[in-house]
Amino acid sequence: MDDSSATQTENATQVERAVPVVVEQAREATSDVTLNILGSALxxxxxxxxxxxxxxxxxxxxxxxxxxxxxxxxxxxVDRREVLAEKQAAVQLEAAGRLLKRYQRTEGTGAVSATVIDDARIAYRQAELALAQAKEQLRDRxxxxxxxxxxxxxxxxxxxxxxxxxxxxxxxxxxxxxxxxxxxxxxxxxxxxxxxxxxxxxxxxxxxxxxxxxxxxxxxxxxxxxxxxxxxxxxxxxxxxxxxxxxxxxxxQGEPALIVPELAVQWSREGSHVWAVRNGTSVKVPARVVQRREGRVLVTGQLRPGEPVVVEGVQRLRPGRAVKILQAAPQTNPQLQPAKASGT
Structure with a gap:
């Protein structure tokens, strides 16, 4: 057997050793949550x-x-008393004002002492306060x-x-x-x-x-x-x-994440992970589960958007193992609706 035949045989053996898998691309999403809550109008x-x-x-x-x-x-x-009280306070204020003006015209002449004028000013101010109080009591009616x-x-x-x-x-x-x-x-x-x-x-x-x-x-x-x-x-x-x-x-709104089929997520002692296909070989990529959503899972980690993840054939995979992609799983794209949760 010549060298070219040996090479072809070796290549064929490697293809046969490749694990057949079905993949689906990881897509960008956010872990949004829709709360259904009962509220009360105020x-x-x-x-x-x-x-x-x-x-x-x-x-x-x-x-x-x-x-x-x-x-x-x-x-x-009923405000009859309060109306009368306001009128009386208004009359008293008017009288106190006339008296104060009369005294002020004589101020400086000595006809009326300064003490009497000061008393008149105080009386006028008290009459003002009495009227204001009467108006307030009328307003309270x-x-x-x-x-x-x-x-x-x-x-x-x-x-x-x-x-x-x-x-x-x-x-x-x-x-x-x-x-x-x-x-x-x-x-x-x-x-x-x-x-x-x-x-x-x-x-x-x-x-x-x-x-x-x-x-x-x-x-x-x-x-x-x-x-x-x-x-x-x-x-x-x-x-x-x-x-x-x-x-x-x-x-x-939740944190940015990638959405993959639920079947793609595997568990081990180290936690959850997915198998990604890079350069024709399988790579074990840690993936933290953020949210489950109708047969799909939102994950975060080192997985890249658009990267193919293995959906079927994961049982035979090992890190670095050659894979043969049989087909891509159908992209159902369920509109990436937010997950629903009930409020208390």
């Missing part, structure tokens, strides 16, 4: 309205569901809206006697609406103000509302191991109400 601003003074209700100037403006009169208490919003059901009627701790109604600002929901502490580092959140309510199944995270609590609940998050939702149609339950979907 008003952006919400108060229970109380009177500033005790007394008898004269007028109730609103109905449940009315939209009111800041400073709008809601409840009028009215109850006005603290901000733009929607009032609730009136809890009092004309003729009722109210005290300082008597609730009159509620006032809510419903646009934007706030939605409070818990996020497991393991995802805390992925939360950011401004992240979008989508949500639905069972009574409005066809509508999907989109909001953005506005507040992230500074503490983690030590019992539930969750952090409280508030998202602001435009409520221009006024379809959402405080107290509603909402099903939220929040997608959190």
């Amino acid at each position: 008003a952006s601003k919400s108060v229970v309205v109380f009177p500033a003074a005790a007394g008898e209700v004269e007028k109730v100037l609103f109905q449940a569901g009315d939209r009111v403006k800041t400073g709008q009169l809601l409840v009028q208490l 009215t109850v006005r809206a603290a901000f733009d919003g929607v009032v609730g059901i009136a809890l009092i009627d004309p003729g009722d006697r109210v005290a300082l701790d008597t609730p009159l109604t509620t006032l809510d600002l419903r646009s934007p609406l706030m939605v409070e929901f818990p996020v497991p502490e393991q995802f805390l580092t992925r939360l950011k103000v401004g992240q979008p959140v989508s949500m639905q309510n069972i009574s409005l199944a066809e509508r999907v509302f989109t909001g953005k995270i506005q507040y992230i609590d500074s503490r983690v609940d030590e019992l539930l191991r969750t952090v409280k998050v508030h998202a602001a939702v435009p409520n221009t149609d006024d379809l959402l109400r405080p107290g509603m339950s909402l099903d939220l979907k929040l997608t959190l």
Whole structure:
């Protein structure tokens, strides 16, 4: 047998020794997670309205569901005494002012002593304070809206006697609406103000509302191991109400990774790894599993994007062993949808 025949025989033997494998390319992805969480709607601003003074209700100037403006009169208490007190204080101030001017015209002539003039100035100042106090007491006989919003059901009627701790109604600002929901502490580092959140309510199944995270609590609940998050939702149609339950979907961005078939990931005493094909030989590449996703796995490590990894035939592989690629596994490409997780 000549040298050329021997070489051909040797090459054929090497080809026969090559391990047949099926491969698929590793692709770039991120370990995004979509949380399905139950949240509760809250008003952006919400108060229970109380009177500033005790007394008898004269007028109730609103109905449940009315939209009111800041400073709008809601409840009028009987104020006859306060009106008279204001008028009396105004008269006393006017009299004190006339007397002070009369004394000031004689100042320096010696007709009126400096002590008397000083007393007149003090009396005028006291009259000013008395009028201001009377006006404040008169103002307390009215109850006005603290901000733009929607009032609730009136809890009092004309003729009722109210005290300082008597609730009159509620006032809510419903646009934007706030939605409070818990996020497991393991995802805390992925939360950011401004992240979008989508949500639905069972009574409005066809509508999907989109909001953005506005507040992230500074503490983690030590019992539930969750952090409280508030998202602001435009409520221009006024379809959402405080107290509603909402099903939220929040997608959190993860770290960059590579996605490979689940069959490509193998385990040994050193941990998880995949078999990559480089220059026609098998290479054992450590790969840390980040996330599982419908028959596929996201991994990080020294694997390179686009590199073929062995899906079938891994049992006979050793480091540096020659491989023969029979075919590439079909690229199903399931849109690389984020993994789903349920919030508490």
